[in-house]
Amino acid sequence: MEKHIVYVIACKSPNHFYVGYSREFDKRMKTHKRKGGAMFTKIHGFDKVIFTKEVSSIEEAKKLENKLTFELIEKYGSDNVAGAGHTTVNKKIK
Numbered sequence: 001m002e003k004h005i006v007y008v009i010a011c012k013s014p015n016h017f018y019v020g021y022s023r024e025f026d027k028r029m030k031t032h033k034r035k036g037g038a039m040f041t042k043i044h045g046f047d048k049v050i051f052t053k054e055v056s057s058i059e060e061a062k063k064l065e066n067k068l069t070f071e072l073i074e075k076y077g078s079d080n081v082a083g084a085g086h087t088t089v090n091k092k093i094k
Contacts, residue, residue: 004061007052008068008083012045015076019069019083021061025052040082 005025009018009032018040022028031037033046051068055061062084069083078086 002057004055004058005052006055006061006064006068008050008072009041010047010050011041012047013043016040016044016080017050017072017076017082018044019065019072019081021055021065038082 002023004021004023006021007019007025007029009020010016011018018032018038020028020038028037029049032041035042035045037046053064055064066084069081069086072081072083073086
């Protein structure tokens, strides 16, 4: 059975969050930390992982990623949250 880790990263920019999932969680976190991951974490930086959950299918991972993304967007706004294909990013890296 395939395992996927759904995660939420708190970015260095205050109140900015990235939601994702991976089958290779440790490798993916190293990529985010090196600013080699998503454009959102390249711009807003990596502070810490604030949530993880292991799920047993890609369908379940996508569903949870989407749910968490929209919950965070509702709380912090769409400019401050990225995940599940919902990203608003000013492409200028500061």
